[in-house]
Amino acid sequence: MPLPGVCTLRKLLLLSLMCTFSYNVYAGENTCSAETAAVNAFNNFIFTQERPFNDSVKEMKMHIKSSDDYIDNNAYVKFDGCGGLLILENNKVVKSRIKENVIVNVVNIRINKKDEGWRYNMTFKLSDIDQHGIDNILMIQRMHGKFLTGSNGKITKSEDTSYATLGDERMKFKAETRFLSDDKGRLSESGRVSTQPNDSSNTRYFYDDKDRLIRTQSDSTTEEYTYTDDGKESGSTMVQKFSTTETTVTICKEWNKFGRCTRAERDITVLIESENGEKDGIYKHHAEIDYEYVY
DSSP states (O other), X not given: OOOTTOOOHHHHHHHHXXXXXXXXXXXXXTTOOHHHHHHHHHHHHXXXXXXXXXXXXXXEEEEXXXXXXXXXXXXXXXXXXXXXXXXXXXXXXXXXXXXXXXXXXEEEEEEEEETTEEEEEEEEEEEEEOTTOOEEEEEEEEEEEEEEEOTTSOEEEEEEEXXXXXXXXXXXXXXXXXXXXXXXXXXXXXXXXXXXXXXOEEEEEEEOTTSOEEEEEOSSEEEEEEEXXXXXXXXXEEEEESSSEEEEEEEEEEEOTTSOEEEEEEXXXXXXXXXXXXXXXXXXXXEEEEEEEEO
């Protein structure tokens, strides 16, 4: 049976974290070759799907918070002197109120640079808080894996193993994701094959004539990106279709001098279709997003 509420590590990373990275300035520093900077740009695009910026950010923090307690998300990213990812941490809590119960999704992710690749760990917990305030754990899944690179240093695939507990049932899954590039060296496609039901997927990436990402598309999720007249990223619209349909619209409100977003607003609409002819459930949430950068 499909595990309720479970996403792959890659989906969770890309849906919950928006961080940015630049190779232009790094390439001009004495200790960083243009080749190294380009490799780091490609690898970090796999992690974050963000375009390059003409700066040399070293650390970034992000906080997403809604006033109704629906979402509370904290992320931290650290880069080395040439822009390569050293650490990525993401802690996310989503509380969905359905009738008199509250469904809680807790996701903790950590990626560390290790030798020529990266190791990652993820913990996912799904629980149900009833009307009496009792927290009943429905499922826990723990995943560990690694990103592997080719001889040129670019990431070519990831491998992971996860262990899930659903009631009295314990399960083990394995998965592999391969990353492909187009003739311009841009990430064009990622394909995931997993032994976990509903976890295999294929994602395609589309760009405009300025090499800016404008759309990502998989079987369950489509995200489109927009830009201002002067080239800054203005926002995105994402539609996810699982057991529910979730539409997320993010709009940047303020930028720093390098064009990085410093404050954004996010509107989330969750549609739960009824099964017995009843009225569909529609839940709307508004969140504020703050970014901090260290140079």
